[in-house]
Structure formats: structure tokens, C-alpha cells
Amino acid sequence: MEFIWEAAKYTWAQYDYGRNLKENLEVLKTQMRELRTRESDVKNELNTAEVMHGKKPKGEVTLWLENVEKITSQMTTIEEDYTQVGRHFLCSPVTLGKLVVKKIEEVAKLREKGRFSEGLFAHLLPEMGNMPTTKLVGKTTAERNLEKLWESLMDDEVRIIGVYGMGGVGKTTIMTHIHNRILQSSRIFGITIWVTVSQDANIERLQKGIAIAIGLEFSHEDDEIRRSVKLFQALKRREKFVIILDDMWKKISLEKVGIPEGNACKIVLTTRSKNVCRSMNCQKIIQVEVLxxxxxxxxxxxxxxxxxxxxxxxxxxxxxxxxxxxxxxxxxxxxxxxxxxxxxxxxxxxxxxxxxxxxxxxxxxxxxxxxxxxxxxxxLKSESVRSCFLYCALFPEDYRIGDEDLIRYWMAEGLIDDTGDWEKKVDKGHTILNGLIDVCMLVRCKDDEVVMHDLIRDLAIGITRKSPRFVVNAGIQIRGSIGIEEFPEDADRISFMSNKIEMLSGKPNCPKLSTLLLRKNPLSRNISPEFFNRMNSLRVLDLSDTQIQYLPASVSNLENLHALLLNNCRRLREVPSLAKLKRLRILNLSDTDIKELPDGMECLVNLKELYVASTDRRNIVSCNSLVLPDGIVKLYMYECDLSSLPCLSHLQRLQTCIIIYSRSMEWLLPIRDDSTITSLPSIRKLSLGGIPNLRGLCEGVLLPGSFACLRYLTVQYCQVLENVMSLELFQHLQCLEYIGIIGCSKMEEVIKGGEEAMVEEGYNSINNNTILLPNLRSFHLVDLGKLKSICKQVIICPSLNTIVIKGCPRLKKIPLSLGNSTSDVEGEIQGSKEWWDALEWDDPNTKTLLLPFLKVGGQVGGRRMKRRAEEESEEVASTSRQQ
CATH class of the missing domain: 1.10.8 (Helicase, Ruva Protein; domain 3)
Incomplete structure (x- = not known):
């Protein structure tokens, strides 16, 4: 325990952080060197045991390594800040001294935890769970195909099985059913591995796909043979397993991949070609028949x-x-x-x-x-919808496309009617997207993501070989440098997404090109200075998730550009003047290394969405002198607040505002001379996070219509905030759908006031002690240690379907009434049994509905809680009948 004692000594010495800063920093560096040595030893032991014996680390070991990596990154920031002490007002010796002492304590605890006296390794190997699958169509034919395949799997003499059939016949659907049946028969096969091979597959992608499936880590291993050896050793240790290789297009050497021979390993591949089955020496070949x-x-x-x-x-x-x-x-x-x-x-x-x-x-x-x-x-009902559909072919095969991202691409390209209100165009985009899903041209894979069936993507690529002319080389592992030969003069859209391209050379002549997608490439050798000089029609330029350090000056001349996406370019330090980009609608500079906004921002008169926030607190983008263009609807800022902006009149149309780590902001909307326009009447989403001095949303009395359109509100880690808003404001939020308050350590009440009737005439209410929020669907309160009250009034929320309350031990009352809601509510409530029993309720039915979601001591209430809830529900119903 000497490390804890050493940390305690430094804690006692905190009376003069500034004076001891240099000394404490040296101690921290010494502690970090010892911690990193232990980290290296742990990693070496893990790697050796993983390769030789297939062992996996315990969850606590993985978490410890993540925490070491996190504090190592923080140490880099501290050392950089130390060089700025006395030069920058944000780097005071006292503040930094406090942080250094705190980190000494954390490092000491990590060193202690890193002993792992009970060992590093978990006993169980990872295993894939059931795959989501659709119902088999065509009972007789489908069952016949399924049983043929199952019989072959049970045959000990058959090692490789080929399943073939024309595209769209249902091969993958049958295999998902087979996969799930194998898992249910775990005594037959120890582990099942599923890898989607796809048309552009290579040995490396296949190796990494199998490695992910079995939990083997070699993401930084560049040598094919070494990867093969690791895979072979890891797979050889399995007693009996199945590898499913879905959607193969050509012969692949199993030996080069690292798949061992022998009956312990069963391989099932699906393909459109019987010849692929023959070339893979399949001992059993099964054709999937049509209906x-x-x-x-x-x-x-x-x-x-x-x-x-x-x-x-x-x-x-x-x-x-x-x-x-x-x-x-x-x-x-x-x-x-x-x-x-x-x-x-x-x-x-x-x-x-x-x-x-x-x-x-x-x-x-x-x-x-x-x-x-x-x-x-x-x-498809219109040329616009067909164009939106074809645009999806620019993404790699099996790529999950975010709804919001896709709609922004469409809007920037002008595929959605380019007139009218921006938000109406967003709504129209969602309508088009849902229509494509409804006619099965796109598939919904998550709530906010879609994917193209590979056959439908092939159709789209086939259509775009002529007009419109697409060049799609996405996700096919292109390496090195590419030049003008890859950019045809007649191309309308080009995608090189998700490759390993390091450099763009030359000066391509692409006068018609409107979209260029280069995201997820290294581009570490950057781009030739004149690369964009002859792309005058370019509307969408996506360079996000690359390693570029600067943009060539030729970007400044892209006068027709509508979207410039540079997010997650963490090495990007400089962006040339944007003064000529007057048509720009979307500018994303988040998570870059730039310190100042580019020149010419005041000229972006059509800008609608601006992202300048960063997840790395070292990257502070100064935007306090920014003049926002009229009509901006989405603002994502870092280290800035609205009161610092020179003119707020342009915020009348602002619909999304996200502000994080603003140290100077006390009020989102402070009293100003132009207070008549500070009510954000169009705001729909408001997210505030890590604002240490925030006192509330509004200072003073708000005008009618303030926040009238607000749907989504989240406030996180604002440490001096005692309440979020007044009852006067809260009762106006008739459109509110989500409210989330997280980690505000001093908050005692969410809604201030309400001891007396304050509900204004004309607003939805049942009586003076209630507020009706008809659209509220989700309510989250997390880690609010001092919270005593949510609201003095009863909040009637008939649409509520999700509630989460955790880490609120002093909360005395839950004033929510779900009206006539039934059991469709879900959520999580954590607290002691004593806390739960002491809670006050305005609506007993709400308590009954929420009881099944109570966690006491980390365990969900379960069947006993549910049975108790049903009993209480019957008591409430009986009381109601008597009344």
C-alpha cells in the first residue's frame, strides 16, 4: 500500500499547488514511467498467452488498460499545458497544480490495481450470439434447402460445403438460420464464426474478419504470414468449430488465411457460382432452389x-x-x-x-x-428519389450509412428540392429515405442506419456506369498514391472511401464532378496543391477521418461547394480562406487540430450547419468573434457561448445548438440590449455539456414563444448548476420529447419554482398543480447526488415510454403521471429498497408501471418485482372502482 501512502502525502501538501507544481510534476512523471512499465509487462503477457493458449483478458484487465491509455493521453496534455503556464490565462499554476496532484492519486491507484493478484485471464472464449434473421419464405422449399445443409454439417466425412444459387434466392437468410441452429446445438460445435466475404475481398480482410469473430487482436499486424500463423494457432486449439464464409466470389487459399485442415473444422461457403464451390474443393455442393x-x-x-x-x-x-x-x-x-x-x-x-x-x-x-x-x-416515384437511391452506391459494400449523414449528402448535392426552409428539406429527406425502405431498396439495420443489399447495390453501380457516371472504388484496399488516371473527365460522382490511399497527385480535369468522397483514407502524404483546380462543379467534398495536415489552396476556389467535411482529421492544422465559398451550406471542422476558424467565415452567407466542437480539450477552436450568417440552423461549438457572439439576431432560425466545455458561459441566454431576439424560437435540439459556470438557460423573463419548438434537451456535467429552468419556461415546452440531465453534482431541483400555482391560462393543464407535456417520450436523470426535487407540479406525460433514474439517492418524489399508459414503458431505476419505499408518488399507477425496472444492489427486480407490480396494479384498479 506504499503507493496509496505516497499519494496521500501529496494530497496533504495541496495547500500551495502553484509553489509545488514543478516538484509534483516530476513525481507524476516518475509514477507514470513505472505505470507504463507495468502496462508493457501486462500487454506482453496477454499477447503471449493469447497466441500460445488462446486465453483472453478479464474485463477488469481490459478496463485497466483503457484507463492507463486514457491517463497517458491526459499526461501529454498536462505537459503541454505546463509549457504555457503564465502565457495563457487558461493555464494558471494553481489550476494545473491541483490537476497534477489529482493525477498522482489516480496513477497510484492504477499501479495498485495493476497487480491483478487473481490473474489476468478470463476462463471463457468469446462467442457470437444468435443472429437476427427474417422468416424463411416458402416453407417446403426453404425447409428442404435447410435440411440438406444441416445433414451435410452432421456428416463427419464432409469438411467443406458449398451453397450456391442466383443472387436474391435467399442463401444468406438460410445461413443465418443454420448459424442460430448450430448455437442451439452447442454440444456438437464448440464455436461458430461468421465472416461476410463480399466481392472485393482479399486475404487480409478475411483474416481480420475471422480474428474479430474469435476475439484475436492483430489489427496492427501488417504481415500476412504472421497473421496466418496467429490465426492457425488460435483456431487449432478449438476442438470443433464451423466457419461460415458468406458471399464468396472467387477461390481463396484457406492455407494462406490460416484455417487449419481436419474434420474438427467445418467450412460452409455461399456463392452465386457453382464454379467457386468446385474451385474450393467442396465435398458437398448444395443449390438453393427458387420458390x-x-x-x-x-x-x-x-x-x-x-x-x-x-x-x-x-x-x-x-x-x-x-x-x-x-x-x-x-x-x-x-x-x-x-x-x-x-x-x-x-x-x-x-x-x-x-x-x-x-x-x-x-x-x-x-x-x-x-x-x-x-x-x-x-x-420509384420520381427522378429525385431515383437519384437519392443511386447515391447510396457510393458507399462500400455492406456499409452502414447514418440517416442524418445520408440526408445531408443528398441536400448538399441538390437531390432534394433546393428551395424553401432547410428543416423542410430535412423532413423531405427522411420521407424519401423511409420510402426507399418501404419498397425494400434500402434495408433498415439500426434505428438510425441503413444498408444496401449487395445485389441492389450491384444494380445501382451498373446503372451508374453510363449516366449518371459514377466511379465507385470504395472499400477495395487501394494503397499508395492515385492520380489523374483514376478521375475520368466525364465522371459525375467519385468515391474512394475506406481505402489506404496516402497521396492524391496531379491536377485531374473533372468539370462535371459534383461529389468526391475520400473519407477513411490515410492521406498522410497529403494532396497536391493544384488537385482541385479543375473541379469547378464540386458540391460535396468529404475528407473526414483522414490524416491530412493541411488543405491545398485550390480548395479556396471551389465556389459551388455546398458541403466541406473535415471532421476527425485530427492532424489538420490549417484550412485556407473560405471567402469564395458563398454557396457553402455545411462546414464540419470538429475534432481537428485547428486553433482558429478559417479566414472568410463572414462571407458564408448560405451556411446552415457549422460544427467546430472537439472531443479533445486541447483543440480549442476560437470562434468568439464569429459573425453567424443569417439562417444558420445547426451550431456545434466548443469553448464558446452565445453571449460572446457579436450578433444574436441571426439565431432566430437556429434549430440545433450543441455547446461543450465553455468556461466563460453563465447563461445560455443572458440579458442583453437585443434581448428581444434571444428567445431561440426555432430551436429543436439543445445540448450543453461540461460547462463549469453555467447557472441556467435564461437570465431574466423570456418573451412568449421562447423555446416553443424545443424537442430534445440534454445537460451534462455542469457542476455549479442548481436547476435547469423555471417552471414558467418549462410549462411552455409543449413539443419536448426528450430530457436528459446527467452528472450535475450541485443540482437540487430540475425545475425551479412552483410552490404556488404558476400555470398560465391557455396552456395544457388539468388544474393549477399539473403540467401536460403531451409529446414527452424519454426522461433521464443520472448521477445527480444532491437532487431532491424534479418539479413541484405533477407532470402528465401520456407518451412517455422510457425513463432512467440512477444515482439520485436524495430524490424524494417522482411527480410523473403516465395518464392512461399501459405496460409499453421501459427503463431503469437504480436505488436502495429503502429509497424506493420512501419515494412519494402523485400517481400510484406510475409507481406500479415502473416497479419492474427497479434495480436494487445492481439487480433488476425480475419476476418477483413484476408479480408485485401486478398485485399493486390490481389494488389501484380496485380502489379506482370503489371511488
Whole structure:
């Protein structure tokens, strides 16, 4: 315990941080050297045991290593700040001295924890869980295909199984069912590994995919043979396992990958080509059959919708339409989806004619499924929607595209009507996106992400080989330098996303080019100075997630640019003048190393979204003198506050505002001479984080309409904040959908006031002691150690479906009423049983609904809690009936 004692001595010496700063810093450096030595020893031991014996670290070891890495990064910041002591007002010796003493304590504790007296390794190896899968379509055919494959897996004489069939026939769907059945039969196979190979696969990608699946770390290993050896040793230790290689396009050497031979290893591959199965020496080759006529019709009807009743004449034509799909599930689904809610027999006859005559006329697109998919593409309701769909082909295969990112690309490209309100265009973008999902041209993979089926992406790429002219080389492991030969003169859009390109050379002549995606490339050797000189039509330039240090001056001449994306370019130090970029709508400079905003910001009269925040507190971007353009709707700032901006009148249209680490801000909206325009009437999302001196949202009385559109409010780690807002303001927030208050250590009440009736006439209320928030869906209170009160009034929130309350031990009352809500609410409430029993409730039904989500001592209440909740619910219902 000598380390703890050593830390305590320095804690006692904190009376004069400034005087002891230099001495304490040297102690901290010594402690850090010893900690890093221990870190190196732990990593070496982990690596050796992982390769030789397949052992994995315990969770506490992984967390310890993460904490060491974190404090190492903080140490770099401290040393940099020490060089600025006395030169910058943010680097005072007292403040830095306090931080150094604190870090000495933390390092001492980490050194103590790093002993790991009970060992470093976990007993269990990682294993993939059940995969989400869709229902098998075509019961008889699907089950026959499934059982053939299962029988082959159970055959000890069969090591490699090939599953082939045309695109869209359902190979991957069958394999997900097989994968989940294998997991349920864990006594047969010890572990199951799934890797999506894809068309542009290579040995390295396949090796890394398998490594991720088994938890083997060699992300920094550049040598193929060394990776192969590590994989071979790790896999050889498994008694019996299955590797599923989905969507193979060519022969791959299993030996080079590192997959051992022998019956202990079963390999199942799926492919569109029987020749691939033969080249891989598959001992069993299974063809996935198409659906029978009856199965196809049942699937088609199901995708039309259960509520759709077809007239006899339409049904007859619909069956002919189904037959044109040749029993291919993907084709049936897309065609049926495009015909939903169509009941005019003439429209059906036309659709049948189009489908019969559908000729792809696309180079290389001779698969039977492509005419069917092309039919669905042609029936997208407008040229704008078709253009938005094709744009998705610019992303790598199987790439998960964020909804918001995709819509911003569309807007910047002008694919969405370029007139009217910015937010209306965002809404229209979501409408287009949802429409593409509805007709199965895009697939929803998460709440805020979509992905393209690889076959549909192939169709889109095929279409864009001519007009519009796309060059798509995304995610295919291009290395080194690329030059003008990769940039055709007639190209409309070009994507080199997710490669290993280090340099862009020459001066390509691309007069029509409107989108250039270069994100997720090193670009460590930067870009030639004249590279953008002949790209005068460029609207979207994405260089995010690269290692560029500066931008070439030629960027300054891109006068038609609408979006300049430089986020996560952590080495970027300088951006040339943007004065000529008057059409720029979106500028993202977040998480870069720039210290000052570029010259010419005042000229960006069409700017709508500005991101200048950083997750690294060393990278402070000065924007206090920024003059915001009229009409800006999204502002993401760091070390800045609204009161420091020269003119607030332009914030009338601001819809999203995110401010983090602003040390000077006390009020979001302070009293000013121009206070009549400080009410943020259009704000929809407001997020404030790490603001040490924040006292509240508003100083003084607000005008009517203040925050009237606010939907999302989050306040995090504002350490002197005692309350978020007044009741007067709170009762105006009729659009509020989410409120989250986290880590505000001095907060005693969320909503201030309300001891007497304060609800104004004209607002939704049942009586003077209630506030109705009809749209509130999510309510989070986390780590508020001094919180005693949420609100003096009862908050009626009939739409609430998520509630989280954790780390609020002094909270005495939960004044929420869920109205007539049923059991659709979910959430998490942590606290002691004594705390829960002492809570006061205005609505007993709310307590009953929330009881199942109570965690006492870290455990969810479970069945006993649920049973108790049901009993209390019955008591409440009985009392209500008696009343």
C-alpha cells in the first residue's frame, strides 16, 4: 500500500499547488514511467498467452488498460499545458497544480490495481450470439434447402460445403438460420464464426474478419504470414468449430488465411457460382432452389399487405406479375413492395407489360434477377428519389450509412428540392429515405442506419456506369498514391472511401464532378496543391477521418461547394480562406487540430450547419468573434457561448445548438440590449455539456414563444448548476420529447419554482398543480447526488415510454403521471429498497408501471418485482372502482 501512502502525502501538501507544481510534476512523471512499465509487462503477457493458449483478458484487465491509455493521453496534455503556464490565462499554476496532484492519486491507484493478484485471464472464449434473421419464405422449399445443409454439417466425412444459387434466392437468410441452429446445438460445435466475404475481398480482410469473430487482436499486424500463423494457432486449439464464409466470389487459399485442415473444422461457403464451390474443393455442393409457384404467390400477397384486397381481375394479373419474378424471394419482395396500395387494373396491366419488357441493358448485368430489380427501380416515384437511391452506391459494400449523414449528402448535392426552409428539406429527406425502405431498396439495420443489399447495390453501380457516371472504388484496399488516371473527365460522382490511399497527385480535369468522397483514407502524404483546380462543379467534398495536415489552396476556389467535411482529421492544422465559398451550406471542422476558424467565415452567407466542437480539450477552436450568417440552423461549438457572439439576431432560425466545455458561459441566454431576439424560437435540439459556470438557460423573463419548438434537451456535467429552468419556461415546452440531465453534482431541483400555482391560462393543464407535456417520450436523470426535487407540479406525460433514474439517492418524489399508459414503458431505476419505499408518488399507477425496472444492489427486480407490480396494479384498479 506504499503507493496509496505516497499519494496521500501529496494530497496533504495541496495547500500551495502553484509553489509545488514543478516538484509534483516530476513525481507524476516518475509514477507514470513505472505505470507504463507495468502496462508493457501486462500487454506482453496477454499477447503471449493469447497466441500460445488462446486465453483472453478479464474485463477488469481490459478496463485497466483503457484507463492507463486514457491517463497517458491526459499526461501529454498536462505537459503541454505546463509549457504555457503564465502565457495563457487558461493555464494558471494553481489550476494545473491541483490537476497534477489529482493525477498522482489516480496513477497510484492504477499501479495498485495493476497487480491483478487473481490473474489476468478470463476462463471463457468469446462467442457470437444468435443472429437476427427474417422468416424463411416458402416453407417446403426453404425447409428442404435447410435440411440438406444441416445433414451435410452432421456428416463427419464432409469438411467443406458449398451453397450456391442466383443472387436474391435467399442463401444468406438460410445461413443465418443454420448459424442460430448450430448455437442451439452447442454440444456438437464448440464455436461458430461468421465472416461476410463480399466481392472485393482479399486475404487480409478475411483474416481480420475471422480474428474479430474469435476475439484475436492483430489489427496492427501488417504481415500476412504472421497473421496466418496467429490465426492457425488460435483456431487449432478449438476442438470443433464451423466457419461460415458468406458471399464468396472467387477461390481463396484457406492455407494462406490460416484455417487449419481436419474434420474438427467445418467450412460452409455461399456463392452465386457453382464454379467457386468446385474451385474450393467442396465435398458437398448444395443449390438453393427458387420458390414454387404457390410459395411465390403467398410471399407476394404477404408483401402487398394483409389489408389489401384484390379484385378477381387484378388478382389474375398479380399472379402473372409474380410468375415474372421466377421464384426469386428478393425480386418478389421488391416488386410487391412497389405495387402496394395499387388497385387500378390498368396500373397492374401496365406493370406486367413493363416487367415482361424489362431489359437491363446494363453492362455485366445479365443475372435473371436484375430485370426484376430494374423494374422496381424504374417504378420509384420520381427522378429525385431515383437519384437519392443511386447515391447510396457510393458507399462500400455492406456499409452502414447514418440517416442524418445520408440526408445531408443528398441536400448538399441538390437531390432534394433546393428551395424553401432547410428543416423542410430535412423532413423531405427522411420521407424519401423511409420510402426507399418501404419498397425494400434500402434495408433498415439500426434505428438510425441503413444498408444496401449487395445485389441492389450491384444494380445501382451498373446503372451508374453510363449516366449518371459514377466511379465507385470504395472499400477495395487501394494503397499508395492515385492520380489523374483514376478521375475520368466525364465522371459525375467519385468515391474512394475506406481505402489506404496516402497521396492524391496531379491536377485531374473533372468539370462535371459534383461529389468526391475520400473519407477513411490515410492521406498522410497529403494532396497536391493544384488537385482541385479543375473541379469547378464540386458540391460535396468529404475528407473526414483522414490524416491530412493541411488543405491545398485550390480548395479556396471551389465556389459551388455546398458541403466541406473535415471532421476527425485530427492532424489538420490549417484550412485556407473560405471567402469564395458563398454557396457553402455545411462546414464540419470538429475534432481537428485547428486553433482558429478559417479566414472568410463572414462571407458564408448560405451556411446552415457549422460544427467546430472537439472531443479533445486541447483543440480549442476560437470562434468568439464569429459573425453567424443569417439562417444558420445547426451550431456545434466548443469553448464558446452565445453571449460572446457579436450578433444574436441571426439565431432566430437556429434549430440545433450543441455547446461543450465553455468556461466563460453563465447563461445560455443572458440579458442583453437585443434581448428581444434571444428567445431561440426555432430551436429543436439543445445540448450543453461540461460547462463549469453555467447557472441556467435564461437570465431574466423570456418573451412568449421562447423555446416553443424545443424537442430534445440534454445537460451534462455542469457542476455549479442548481436547476435547469423555471417552471414558467418549462410549462411552455409543449413539443419536448426528450430530457436528459446527467452528472450535475450541485443540482437540487430540475425545475425551479412552483410552490404556488404558476400555470398560465391557455396552456395544457388539468388544474393549477399539473403540467401536460403531451409529446414527452424519454426522461433521464443520472448521477445527480444532491437532487431532491424534479418539479413541484405533477407532470402528465401520456407518451412517455422510457425513463432512467440512477444515482439520485436524495430524490424524494417522482411527480410523473403516465395518464392512461399501459405496460409499453421501459427503463431503469437504480436505488436502495429503502429509497424506493420512501419515494412519494402523485400517481400510484406510475409507481406500479415502473416497479419492474427497479434495480436494487445492481439487480433488476425480475419476476418477483413484476408479480408485485401486478398485485399493486390490481389494488389501484380496485380502489379506482370503489371511488
Amino acid at each position: 414454387s409457384r404457390e410459395e411465390a404467390w403467398e410471399l407476394f400477397k404477404g408483401k402487398l399487405g394483409a389489408d389489401m384486397v384484390l379484385s378477381p381481375e387484378v388478382e389474375q394479373i398479380a399472379k402473372l406479375v409474380t410468375e415474372e419474378c421466377d421464384g426469386l424471394p428478393l425480386g418478389i419482395i421488391t416488386v410487391a413492395s412497389s405495387m402496394r396500395k395499387k388497385d387500378d387494373v390498368r396500373e397492374w396491366r401496365n406493370a406486367l407489360d413493363e416487367l415482361k419488357c424489362s431489359m437491363t441493358e446494363i453492362e455485366g448485368m445479365n443475372d435473371e434477377v436484375f430485370p426484376i430489380l430494374k423494374f422496381s427501380y424504374d417504378r
